[in-house]
Amino acid sequence: MMEKIYASYLDHLQGIHALNTALGLLGWDQETYMPPRGLHPRAAARAHLTGLVHDRVVVDHFGGLLEELGGLELPEDMAASVRETRRDRDRAVKVPRDLVTELAQTTTLAQQTWARARNTDDWPAFAPILAKVVELKRREAEAVGYQGEPYDALLDEYEPGASAADIEPVFAELRTGLVELMGVIHAAGPRHDDAVLEREWPIDGQDRLSRQVLKAMGFDFDAGRLDTSTHPFTSGTSPVDVRLTTMFDPLDLAKSLYSSIHEGGHGLYEQGLPETLAGTPLGQACSLGIHESQSRLWENQVGRSRPFMDYLAGQLKAIFPDRVSGLGPDVLYRAFNVVRPSLIRIEADEVTYNLHVLMRFELERALFRGDIEVSDLPALWNERMTADLGVTPENDREGVLQDIHWSFGALGYFPTYTLGNIYSATLFDAAGRDLPDLDAKIAAGDLAPLLDWMRTHVHAHGRRWTSSELCRRATGTGLDCTHFLDYLRTKFGALYA
Amino acid sequence: MMEKIYASYLDHLQGIHALNTALGLLGWDQETYMPPRGLHPRAAARAHLTGLVHDRVVVDHFGGLLEELGGLELPEDMAASVRETRRDRDRAVKVPRDLVTELAQTTTLAQQTWARARNTDDWPAFAPILAKVVELKRREAEAVGYQGEPYDALLDEYEPGASAADIEPVFAELRTGLVELMGVIHAAGPRHDDAVLEREWPIDGQDRLSRQVLKAMGFDFDAGRLDTSTHPFTSGTSPVDVRLTTMFDPLDLAKSLYSSIHEGGHGLYEQGLPETLAGTPLGQACSLGIHESQSRLWENQVGRSRPFMDYLAGQLKAIFPDRVSGLGPDVLYRAFNVVRPSLIRIEADEVTYNLHVLMRFELERALFRGDIEVSDLPALWNERMTADLGVTPENDREGVLQDIHWSFGALGYFPTYTLGNIYSATLFDAAGRDLPDLDAKIAAGDLAPLLDWMRTHVHAHGRRWTSSELCRRATGTGLDCTHFLDYLRTKFGALYA
Numbered sequence: 001m002m003e004k005i006y007a008s009y010l011d012h013l014q015g016i017h018a019l020n021t022a023l024g025l026l027g028w029d030q031e032t033y034m035p036p037r038g039l040h041p042r043a044a045a046r047a048h049l050t051g052l053v054h055d056r057v058v059v060d061h062f063g064g065l066l067e068e069l070g071g072l073e074l075p076e077d078m079a080a081s082v083r084e085t086r087r088d089r090d091r092a093v094k095v096p097r098d099l100v101t102e103l104a105q106t107t108t109l110a111q112q113t114w115a116r117a118r119n120t121d122d123w124p125a126f127a128p129i130l131a132k133v134v135e136l137k138r139r140e141a142e143a144v145g146y147q148g149e150p151y152d153a154l155l156d157e158y159e160p161g162a163s164a165a166d167i168e169p170v171f172a173e174l175r176t177g178l179v180e181l182m183g184v185i186h187a188a189g190p191r192h193d194d195a196v197l198e199r200e201w202p203i204d205g206q207d208r209l210s211r212q213v214l215k216a217m218g219f220d221f222d223a224g225r226l227d228t229s230t231h232p233f234t235s236g237t238s239p240v241d242v243r244l245t246t247m248f249d250p251l252d253l254a255k256s257l258y259s260s261i262h263e264g265g266h267g268l269y270e271q272g273l274p275e276t277l278a279g280t281p282l283g284q285a286c287s288l289g290i291h292e293s294q295s296r297l298w299e300n301q302v303g304r305s306r307p308f309m310d311y312l313a314g315q316l317k318a319i320f321p322d323r324v325s326g327l328g329p330d331v332l333y334r335a336f337n338v339v340r341p342s343l344i345r346i347e348a349d350e351v352t353y354n355l356h357v358l359m360r361f362e363l364e365r366a367l368f369r370g371d372i373e374v375s376d377l378p379a380l381w382n383e384r385m386t387a388d389l390g391v392t393p394e395n396d397r398e399g400v401l402q403d404i405h406w407s408f409g410a411l412g413y414f415p416t417y418t419l420g421n422i423y424s425a426t427l428f429d430a431a432g433r434d435l436p437d438l439d440a441k442i443a444a445g446d447l448a449p450l451l452d453w454m455r456t457h458v459h460a461h462g463r464r465w466t467s468s469e470l471c472r473r474a475t476g477t478g479l480d481c482t483h484f485l486d487y488l489r490t491k492f493g494a495l496y497a
Numbered sequence: 498m499m500e501k502i503y504a505s506y507l508d509h510l511q512g513i514h515a516l517n518t519a520l521g522l523l524g525w526d527q528e529t530y531m532p533p534r535g536l537h538p539r540a541a542a543r544a545h546l547t548g549l550v551h552d553r554v555v556v557d558h559f560g561g562l563l564e565e566l567g568g569l570e571l572p573e574d575m576a577a578s579v580r581e582t583r584r585d586r587d588r589a590v591k592v593p594r595d596l597v598t599e600l601a602q603t604t605t606l607a608q609q610t611w612a613r614a615r616n617t618d619d620w621p622a623f624a625p626i627l628a629k630v631v632e633l634k635r636r637e638a639e640a641v642g643y644q645g646e647p648y649d650a651l652l653d654e655y656e657p658g659a660s661a662a663d664i665e666p667v668f669a670e671l672r673t674g675l676v677e678l679m680g681v682i683h684a685a686g687p688r689h690d691d692a693v694l695e696r697e698w699p700i701d702g703q704d705r706l707s708r709q710v711l712k713a714m715g716f717d718f719d720a721g722r723l724d725t726s727t728h729p730f731t732s733g734t735s736p737v738d739v740r741l742t743t744m745f746d747p748l749d750l751a752k753s754l755y756s757s758i759h760e761g762g763h764g765l766y767e768q769g770l771p772e773t774l775a776g777t778p779l780g781q782a783c784s785l786g787i788h789e790s791q792s793r794l795w796e797n798q799v800g801r802s803r804p805f806m807d808y809l810a811g812q813l814k815a816i817f818p819d820r821v822s823g824l825g826p827d828v829l830y831r832a833f834n835v836v837r838p839s840l841i842r843i844e845a846d847e848v849t850y851n852l853h854v855l856m857r858f859e860l861e862r863a864l865f866r867g868d869i870e871v872s873d874l875p876a877l878w879n880e881r882m883t884a885d886l887g888v889t890p891e892n893d894r895e896g897v898l899q900d901i902h903w904s905f906g907a908l909g910y911f912p913t914y915t916l917g918n919i920y921s922a923t924l925f926d927a928a929g930r931d932l933p934d935l936d937a938k939i940a941a942g943d944l945a946p947l948l949d950w951m952r953t954h955v956h957a958h959g960r961r962w963t964s965s966e967l968c969r970r971a972t973g974t975g976l977d978c979t980h981f982l983d984y985l986r987t988k989f990g991a992l993y994a
Contacts, residue, residue: 018545021538022519025526033530037720038738041518041775048515052549223534241535278538 002072009065010280012056013085017279019053024237030108031229032245043108050104057092077282080464084281087160095143103136107409114407115230121397123378130406131374134367137411141368150368154412158288159419161466164365167415170481171358174418177485181351181492185339188496193334194254196326201253205319209253210246210260212315217264217298218451219244220271231404232259232346234295236270238278243267254336255347258299265298266291268451272459282462288413289467290458292420293427300350300421301428301487302442302450309333311445337495341389343398351492352389354421359384360403360414368411423471425484427458430475499569506562507777509553510582514776516550521734527608528726529742540605547601554589574779577961581778584657592640600633604906611904612727618894620875627903628871631864634908638865648865651909655785656916658963661862664912667978668855671915674982678848678989682836685993690831691751693823698750702816706750707743707757709812714761714795715948716741717768728901729756729843731792733767735775740764751833752844755796762795763788765948769956779959785910786964787955789917790924797847797918798925798984799939799947806830808942834992838886840895848989849886851918856881857900857911865908920968922981924955927972 026046034042056062066089069082110129117126141153152163210226229245236242244263248256269291277283285291302308309329316324316332327335339349345356363380366372372380381400386392393399405413431453432438441449457474464470468478477483523543531539553559563586566579607626614623638650649660707723726742733739741760745753766788774780782788799805806826813821813829824832836846842853860877863869869877878897883889890896902910928950929935938946954971961967965975974980 014541015545018542021542022523022546025522026519029522029526033722033724035719035721035738037717038735041735041738044511045515045518048512049519220534222532224532225530227530238535238538241532241538 005068012062013279016053016056019049021237023049024235028235028243032227039112043105046108047101047105051101054097054100057089081281084463091144099139103409106132110407118397118401121395123396133409134374151365158413158416160287174481185496191338194338196331197253197335200250203248203250206248206256209319210256214264216445217447219264219267224267232263234263234266239271239273239275242270261303262295262299265295269294269459272455284463286463286470287467288416289419292417293423296420297424297428304336306333307439307443310443341391343391343393344402354418355388357414357418364411422481422484425487426471426475426477429483502565509559510776513550513553516546518734520546521732525732525740529724536609540602543605544598544602548598551594551597554586578778581960588641596636600906603629607904615894615898618892620893630906631871648862655910655913657784671978682993688835691835693828694750694832697747700745703745703753706816707753711761713942714944716761716764720768721764729760731760731763736768736770736772739767758800759792759796762792766791766956769952781960783960783967784964785913786916789914790920793917794921794925801833803830804936804940807940838888840888840890841899851915852885854911854915861908919978919981922984923968923972923974926980
């Protein structure tokens, strides 16, 4: 009996999964290969399919199934799966269908509006549709409900169980530590160690390098792809079809290399989720914070580490034999780790990066408290950049227009980047304790042991636990920025001694 | 009142269209970019969405709407739209849902099985799943019903209103004419005018040439794309998102050039359908026969004509300046028009091409009459090739495994190629009467007047009429192979004089 009800439950989830697979591909294609005039039918298709997903989640029959299952004594895995699905459904039933489809339609169009507005530095072209997105998200937050403040309803979608009030003290502690460290670095005087990278790096070589590094990381190209897009992203609809994007600039090797490694970290997580549980909560990522822990871990703890430079120097020599004179591992290490306050978040160094995120967190929170409006954003953005980082955008392209997130309705998403950084350091330390020769392995480009550790301690568990619980079980520590601050102090203390 | 019911009807069609848009992209992606391990979730997603489309077509509420509209006095356009939608629905309600989804699932898997079997020349690897596809299609034919023979039920899906008995005499007349013409050509002795093309043609140049020619044809790259795939095809889900594929062989210029032009002809039709009627019958292609009339017209009547060679010679000189010595328009004309019985349909010349199709038509018909089984196909194929064309495949890769169509369940599809050839000649003659300086325009690469003619006489009408009626209205002649045979006799009579 229980087996039969559970089988109906899984069957229903598979139908939702099929629609989400199509939605995932429609979204990926829009950013990679869709011809520009294809936008309006695309927006209509995405809105319609999003509505169908909503219908299938909220349908009474499914609610009844979940009620029944909730009343049964289930094995632990099944119970976790049902608990998480009920969580999703409880949220979905509160949001009116019209709002769901209007958000899907509006955000599809807003993405294109944003891309054009950014290219032409035209904030007024983007502001009205962003105001509409914010208004729709405010309605969503009210519909979903919250204990503390409206922003919690949004945050909860990306970081289940987290609230602004919970993460605020952690972020405050982090800010204090970062400001202190920036003071030390500032006192050491400016460094321009990255000037050595200023040369032309042919795109085909950069592409080969990205693929080589991704293979070394363990990314399976038979179950995934690497393409290009304006804003790099990862799209995973199943562990056997995971798509990364990167971007190439012939004068900037770091851009494609670290975009590829970052997205590769996301991709490894998606490929490592249990394939047989695809479409169910235990086959889905725990949270975006944990997702970012994986991308940032590969990008920074691995990709910007001193051991990795031994491996990277060899790869560069093989791919760009006539362009790497003077680029030994120590030189590369300093070049890829210059700390310098700058305007663009995704190009920021590890120390200043989180100040970009904290600013966005505070602006978003104020927006949803109703303290500020969309029209206030450009000026507030520039003020905060000046106050926090000492640099002021000369235009909105380098300021408020730089990120794609708000255009697709991802408000409440930014804090997960900093949560990811915090978790990444905690996880990497724990992996290092279990794998004592990890540095030597990384230096040799043997990254399989680290991936195995992540597979076992992170990827395999899907959404079984909350992010802080997952981290605690894997490392003994929950959400705590100590490991991350220690990591930064040690690394950059030495570099800027 | 009537407006309100009609609006509900359109709204319902838009929901179906959204799902078909997603299905179109899932299919396109499978042949172009999907990583190999992504196949199984892809098959599940396609089967599920196909089931949802079926549900929405057959749902009682929609049937009721169509009944109501059928009883009203509607303006002509609306009446035609409703008539065609009822036609689609009447067919759909007869097919059990399980059969629909099993076909979708099986054919998605069979495509990959076919691709592998063809690559490794392994008929036994493909035969079992093909037998399953044929069995499912036989069940579909029985469910749909037919007046003459089971095959009619399949043919009707691609060529509405046509029956095997109707087209049989036309094909018989065509065969007689073709065999006679082949006799004349054979008597003139073998020609090897295409030997001059045997040189290396760099892929990037071939790609530029394809894009250049497609632009000259009027293909809008802001509303479409060109990619590569194993078997070239066109995927159109909306006039503003039309995707062509081609294939490149560094030693074979004709392969990519004529694949691109052929698919470009399909693409122009899709881009020329009325955008505001997308998702409704008047925004859909009339039939596959008319679709093929467009691809074959651009490929042959235009692309293999003597005037086109003036334009092409100039393009080749611009793109391959150091590889075109001796390749003047007359030389190109003879090189691209050698008649020589060969094994592969899509590489066949205009004279022998239709013998490949007629053979497939007869084999398929026998298969659905139950006169033969899937296991008989390889031997029968080779016998017929020997009898009709005087060439015998040395392996199944060059024989029964060469086409993708059966793998995706497209049985009853092949005859539309020959219907297309017949219509293309009739349409081109009529366009030539209306556009007296057409040859000069083609020679100058000014293809817009011809496209305008097709837009007005073919593309704009969607599924308003049957294919023979559309042709009759555009040209004064219905389905009649006279124009096509005259065209072949004149062209090849002169070439082989």
